[in-house]
Amino acid sequence: MKPTHIEHIGIAVKSLEEGIKYYESVLGLKCYAIEEVREQKVKTAFFKIGQTKIELLEPTASDGSVGKFIAAKGEGIHHIAFSVEQLEEVLKEVEQKGARLIDKIPRKGAEGLHIAFLHPKSTMGVLTELCENKND
């Protein structure tokens, strides 16, 4: 596995509206897209900074992963996503090396990326997403 860059950093917020206001007015970033990912029970807002995106995540239900995260820990950094090529092969490789896969097979995430999550118990406490952009 050779990740090329940090694709995005996922940040859990209670309110997308408040989050967008903060990232635009204080940090000077520009929200370029808002998207609902129903399967994940979140609404997302995207900002680009260099090679990386900030992905704000507002839960649309309390029983989704982000809703549970906020209930347990409050707002804050939720996950890091690494950009990789040949995601299916990479998943086999990292599993063999001891990572625990939340997604054994890549699935569709926001922005049409192919994504898979690794369990934080196997990644030093960091919820880790691997993603491949097949649109490039």
Next chain:
Amino acid sequence: MKPTHIEHIGIAVKSLEEGIKYYESVLGLKCYAIEEVREQKVKTAFFKIGQTKIELLEPTASDGSVGKFIAAKGEGIHHIAFSVEQLEEVLKEVEQKGARLIDKIPRKGAEGLHIAFLHPKSTMGVLTELCENKND
């Protein structure tokens, strides 16, 4: 304020040795530097991925910020650092816009960067570092 890229992501780990092993063997990154930052009571290990660094932080004392973080929340993502220019001006600007400054004046961080932290209570739960590289 116009941050140019994510300078680094700080990740709290109990053991730098275990952390380096995981990031090298599973994620395929290469540790290029280890540095102790006494003032912060941490030992750090750096990995480069695209424009961004992963900075692993092992506490050298339980009463430092990272030691307390691990005691309260366990290992995991600790902070995000944005690269900016003219940090002193930026600090005045973000304070005026409502951010609470942990460091009113920039100080020296790892790798000789000038750094300042914003309090997570004013940044949607994200411990946010701003840093300027005057060595470039």
